[in-house]
Amino acid sequence: MRARLTLLAAALASGMAQAELRGSGDLGLVIERASGSVQIVETTTPRSLGRIEGLGDLSHATAVFSRDARHAFVFGRDGGLTKLDLLAGRIERRIVQAGNAIGGAISQDGRLVAVANYEPGGVKLFDARSLELVQDIPTGSKVVGIADVPGQGFIFSLFDGDAIWLADTGKGESGPRLTKFADIGRQPYDGLITPDGRHYIAGLFGEDGLALIDLWRPEAGARRILAGYGRGQEPLPVYKMPHLRGWAVAGGLAFLPAIGRHEVLVADTRDWKQVTAIAVHGQPVFAVARPDGRHVWVNFAHPRNDTVQVIDAAKLEVAHTLKPGRGVMHLEFTPRGDQLWLSVRDADRVEIYDTRGPSLIASLPAKAPSGILMAARAHRIGF
C-alpha cells in the first residue's frame, strides 16, 4: 500500500509537475458548436485554460456537471455523450448513445446521467461513473425539456406526444416508475424546473400558453398557465425556439418567453397569473436572472440576434440594450453574478461583462461559440 502511494506521488510529481492543485468552482465550459470542441475557461482571471477537441456535432450542445464539479457530461446533437475531466483538461469517456440527442440531466445524487433523444426518441439513463447504460425509457416521441427533480427522478416533455412524463428512478431494480401527464397542451418544445425544484413548466409551440406541474401535488395534474397570451394575434415566424432551462425566476416572478412574439411574459409564482408582458427587441431565446434576481438578461432569435437586453426586475422594464454583434447564442452568470458571459457566434468571441454597468471587461477568442456552462451548475436543481 505504501509502495503504491509512493509510486502515485512520484507519478504526480514527474508527469504533472506543472499542474498545480486547484478547485473547479470558478471553471466553465464554452461550447464551440461548429468545430466539435470545447474550451475550459476560468472566471477569476478571466481566461481560457485550453481546448478539448473531438466531441462530434455540438450544434445545440449542452452539459451537466458531476456533484464534485470536476467532470462535465456534454450532450451532442449526434447522440454523443462525452465525459470531460475539467481539471485534467481531457476526455475521460465518450460514447455515441443514440442517433440524435437534444440534452440531458444529472440525478440528485449524481449517480445517473439522463439523455433526452430525438432519434429514436426516448430517454436513456447512464451510470455517471462508467457511462454504461442503466435504463432505457422508450417514449415513441422526441423528448425535450428534461430536468432532474428532487427525490431521484427526471421529468421531461414529449414533443410529438403532447405529454409530460415523470420518471422516479429511486425505486428498486425493476426500472423507473413512470407517471404520465396527458392534456398538457400541444407540442411542448422545452421545459424548466423552478430553482426550488417544485414546479415544472413546459413551453408550448402549438398554442399560446405553458403547462405547469406542481411536484408537491402531482396528483393534481398539469395546469395551463398564461393561456391565450397572444390574445388571438397571429404569431410571427419562429426562427429559433426559445430555451427554457435557465429561464428566469426572480423576486417571486417568473419571466417566460412569448413564442412568436417580441415579448417577455411575467407571471407571479404564487398563483401563476400574468402580471405583465414586457416589450423587447425580438423573440426571446434565453432570459437569465442574475443570481440576486435584480436583473434579467435576454437574448433574441435570428434575425435579431445581435442584441441583448437587460430587464430591471423591480421596474419590469428594459434598463439596458447592448449590441455585442451577430449571433449572440447564450448568456451565463458567474455563480454570484459579478460577471455575465455571453457568446457571440459570428464574431468568434466570448464577451465578459461586469454586471454593475454593465460594462465589457474582457473578451476571449472562441470558434463559433454557443453554450457557456459554469461548473457551479453542479449544485443547482434543474441544471
Add this chain to the structure above:
Amino acid sequence: MLRWIALAALIAPAALAQPSPARQAELRHLVLHDCGSCHGLTMKGGLGRPLLPEALADKPDGFLVEVILGGVPGTPMPPWREELSASEARWIVEQLRKGNGDAR
C-alpha cells in the same frame, strides 16, 4: 398555351441568377447555423427532419423551395420568404442535394 407554361417551368431554374459569391457565403452560414439549429450542423436532423441528399431524393425541387419559402404550417418550420428569394432557396436546395449542407 399549356405547353408554353410547361416550357417556362423547365427553363426557369436555369434562367434564375445564381447568388453572388458573397451572398453564397452568407447563405452557407445561414444553412449551417440557422437551419442547423433544428436540422443539425451535419443536416442529420433534430427537431426538424434530416436534410441529407438521400432524405431529399424523392422530393421535387419545387416542393423543397416552397417548404423553405413558405414553411410548414403546424410545425416549427418557419417561412423564410422575408429573407430568401426563390433563386436563393433553389440554390440552397441544390447545395443540400450535393451534400454541401454540412459546410464545415
